[in-house]
Amino acid sequence: GAxxxxxxxxxxxxxxxxxxxxxxxxxxxxxTMFWYRQFPKQSLMLMxxxxxxxxATYEQGxxxxxxxxxxxSLTLSTLTVTSAHPEDSSFYICRPEGLANYGYTxxxxxxxxxx
Amino acid sequence: xxxxxxxxxxLSIQEGENLTVYCNSSSVFSSLQWYRQEPGEGPVLLxxxxxxxxxxxxxxxxxxxxxxxxxxxxxxxxxxxxxxxLYLCAGAARGNQFYFGTxxxxxxxx
Numbered sequence: 001g002a003x004x005x006x007x008x009x010x011x012x013x014x015x016x017x018x019x020x021x022x023x024x025x026x027x028x029x030x031x032t033m034f035w036y037r038q039f040p041k042q043s044l045m046l047m048x049x050x051x052x053x054x055x056a057t058y059e060q061g062x063x064x065x066x067x068x069x070x071x072x073s074l075t076l077s078t079l080t081v082t083s084a085h086p087e088d089s090s091f092y093i094c095r096p097e098g099l100a101n102y103g104y105t106x107x108x109x110x111x112x113x114x115x
Numbered sequence: 116x117x118x119x120x121x122x123x124x125x126l127s128i129q130e131g132e133n134l135t136v137y138c139n140s141s142s143v144f145s146s147l148q149w150y151r152q153e154p155g156e157g158p159v160l161l162x163x164x165x166x167x168x169x170x171x172x173x174x175x176x177x178x179x180x181x182x183x184x185x186x187x188x189x190x191x192x193x194x195x196x197x198x199x200x201l202y203l204c205a206g207a208a209r210g211n212q213f214y215f216g217t218x219x220x221x222x223x224x225x
Contacts (some may be wrong), residue, residue, distance in 0.1 A: 006157070034213075041125075043203055043218040044158070093215075094156050103213070104148060106157035 001103075003027045006094055013084055013114055021079045021110045023094030024029030029074035034103070038091040048052030050077060074098070084114040119141075119206055119216035125162035128194055135218045136189045136202055147187050148213070149178055152201040161189075185200040194223045 003026040013019050023033060032051050048069050050056035056069040066088075068080040068085040078094070081088055092110045097103030119140045128134055133192070150158035152181045162171050164180035164187065171178045175198075177190040187204055204216035 004157075026162075041214045041218070041220045043169060046213075046215075049212075091155075104160045104163070106150075106159075109155065109157045111155060 002096075002101040003106040004048060004096055004105050004107045006110060008110055010111040011113070013112070015080065015085055016083055018080055018082045019084055019112060021081075021092055021094075021112075023077045023079070023096060023107045025075050025096045025101070027101040028096075029099070030077065030098045031066070031098040032077055032103070033069075033077035034095040034097070035069060035077075035079050036093045036095065038093060039110075040087065041092075047079075053073050058092060065075045081094065081112065084112070086114045089114045119204055119214055121202075121204060121216040121219045123218045123219060124217065125208070125222075127224065130195060130223055130225050131193050134191050134194060136182075136191075136221075137186070138188065138204035138216050139186045140206060140214075142206065143184050143187065144208060144214075145184075146207045147180055147184070149187070149189055150203045150205065150206045152203060153199075155186070158201075158203055182190070191221075196222075196223045196225050198222050 005024045007022045013027040031111045035047045038044050047062045048056045050069050050071040052071050058064045063108040120136045148163045149161045152158040162178045167182045167184045169180045175192045179188050202219045205213040
């Protein structure tokens with residue numbers, strides 16, 4: 001199956017700082033990347049969708065200036081949480097998709113805690 | 116928004132019992148997936164169903180896709196503590212956009 005690497009697996013940061021989360025597809029080219037956030041024991045909420053080399057499309061209610069997505073290559077996408085606040089604390093998960101992968105493999109997730 | 120409602124939302128049962136989780140929608144999906152997620156990890160795909168009325172078995176897990184491709188169920192026989200986790204259904208619509216269900220948190224007590 002497809003191999004997806006998400007890093008870091010957890011991070012604690014101070015309010016006001018920025019955090020970058022990386023998602024790599026190790027054995028296929030990811031033309032599309034989906035980013036989700038998830039609160040405890042709840043389902044995944046889609047935040048944004050990006051295609052390699054183009055701007056991300058954000059879901060309603062998601063601030064594009066706060067959650068910066070870069071999909072500069074077919075193997076790497078990043079999500080940067082800027083000026084983080086405690087309410088941004090959540091579990092963030094990526095899901096890459098490409099011609100050789102139907103997008104059924106998720107990253108292992110990043111637990112962000114903002115203090 | 117193509118909403119997928121799962122029921123029950125929470126379920127706590129004794130080891131050895133059977134259970135069924137339901138995933139319902141008013142929308143038609145080209146395929147539907149079931150995932151299990153453990154705390155601190157990403158969801159892991161269990162099965163994909165594509166054809167209306169399809170039934171798939173994965174050891175003690177039985178998955179069924181509704182005839183109209185709007186709903187699905189997951190039945191677990193003789194549940195074990197290792198089955199504990201968050202179960203998510205996800206429907207695929209146009210393109211490969213997934214719409215996730217509301218989730219079912221299962222706890223199997225030894």
